[in-house]
Amino acid sequence: MRRAAEAEPLRLVVIGGGAAGLSLAHWLVREDLAGRPDGPRFDVTVIEAPEGPLRPAPRTWCFWDDGPxxxxxxxxxxxxxxRITGPDGSTVEAAPAPLRYRMLRSTAFEELVHARLAAHPRARVLRATVHQVRTRPDGRPGARVRAEDAAGRPLTLDAGYVFDSRPPTRLPPARTTLLQHFRGWFVRTARPSFDPGTAHLMDFRVPQPAHGLAFGYVLPLAPDRALVEYTEFSRHPLTVPEYERALHGYARQVLGLDEFTVEEVEQGVIPMTDGRFPRRVGPAHVRIGTAGGATRPATGYAFAAVQRQSRAIAAALGRPAPPGRPAPAPVPHGRRALAMDAVLLRALDTGRVDGPRFFTDLFRRTPAEQVLRFLDGGSTPVEELRIGLRCPVGPMLRSAAELPLLPRRTPPGTRPEPAPDPREDDR
Structure with a gap:
């Protein structure tokens, strides 16, 4: 017979109802409901921002997978x-079976995960604004979350572990910091204009910025409907009028769309940096998602890494552990991948590598499924070696050689991240 302390479910708080927070909540309840005849081991509370400026607008997440x-x-x-299209109009087309490019809308994802949470006897979703996460003042293991509900009432939650997916308020010191920033239109055309079976992943037939690179991006939803985006890798985002001018030019002059209606708009900024995101704030407080380093620095892809991170956390919590053990803070990307990304970011930032030509040639010279696994963070060492040999060797070697000599600087306009708890150096 188990003791009462052993029977008490582990209280977990997940802050944020975006891709990272809801993915972790999904994997937690999945782990907890799998073969547990003795009842749930987790008590899961997801805290989502209430309606208002802190709640993000509907958005799109894309990723590659090879099965259900x-x-x-x-x-x-x-x-x-x-399809990849170079600046000169030459194209590279591939069918990277068994991989498929898949699109999720945040609203449907939220509804699905909320339904799965509702099936768990000890899971709930709260709408509240989190103000503070601190070590419990009573000396017991865990963390205390102070928040305010949608009506303005104070809310305090004590948990064994807190997993925080709120976006970083500042970027860490880095040798290279770029931004992947974009604005997209969901358009409906007056006549069939798109091939629903082909994703136009990068279309470089747009004016290139003085620093960085730019491309169009088309995900067809039907012959007359598509997500059309303009994306830049550069140091600073654009204004809305600048994005709109770029989108108008791309849609009309490059894609040849004459009559269309913009039904919905999305816009975002993704950090591309070799800065080190400290994952652990304290023994019981861990960052996940972009704030926890899940975004692939050289590509901006994060969804697949978020799933790996979430699965690892759920599996670790599913194993018996002594009270007070630090919360799991798995590394989303290995050291080898981060080193390769740091070199590529430096080469792009200095202009030693022509970005449009680099990505077009990469897809032209390498099997598409290998490139896509690399972009998503799932490539093998052999695949990475093959990709490396097809890159511009001279500029890459020069960038790699100078990286150890470069200081890590705080990006302009931001302050350094607070240092992680010195008891929990997880890097």
Whole structure:
């Protein structure tokens, strides 16, 4: 017979209802409901921002996979073929079977995960604004979350572990910091204009900025509907009028769309940096998602890494552990991948590598499925070696040689991240 202390479910708080927070909540309840005849081991509370400025607008997440997935019910569209178009109009087309490019909309994803949480006897979703996460003042293991509910009432939650997916308020010191920033239109055209089976992953037939690179991005949803985006890798985001001018030029002059209606708009900024995101704030407080380093520095992809991170946390918590053991803070990307990304970011930032030509040639010279696994963070060492040998060797070697000599600087306009708890140096 188990003692009462052993029977008490482990209290977990997940802050944030975006991709990282809800993915972790999904994997926690999945782990907890799998073969547990003695009842739930987790008490899961997800804290989402109430309606207002802190709650993000609906958005899109895309990723590659090779079979049935965890979120199939929420997948809006998928593509088995892709196209890359160089600045001169030359194209590279591939069918990277068994991989498919899949699109999730945040609203459908949220509904799906909320339904799964509702099926768990000890899971709940709260709408509140989190103000503070601190070590419990009573000396017991865990953390205390102070928040304010939608009506303005104070809310205090004590938990064994807190997993925090709120976006970083500042970027860490880095040798290279770029931003992947974009604005996209969901358009409907007056006549069929798109191939629903092909994702146009990068279209470099747009004016290139003086620093960085730019490309168009088209994900067809039907012959007359698509997500059309303008994306830049550069140091600073654009204004809304600048994005709109770029989108108008791309849609009309490059894609040849004459009559269309913009039904919805999305916009975002993703950090591309070799800065080190400290994952652990304290023994019981861990950052996840972008704030926890899940975004692939050289590509901006994060969804697949978020799933790996979430699965690892859920599996670790599912194993018996002594009270007070630090919360799991798995590394989303290995040292080898981060080193390769740091070199590529430096080469792009200095202009030693022509970005449009680099990515076009990469897809032209390398099997598409290998490139896509690299972009998503799932490539093998052999695949990475093959990709490296097809890169511009001279500029890459020069960038690699100078990286150890470069200081890590705080990006302009931001302050350094607070240091992680010195008892929990996880890097």
């Amino acid at each position: 997935g965890e979120y199939d019910e929420a997948v809006l569209a998928q593509w088995s073929r892709l």
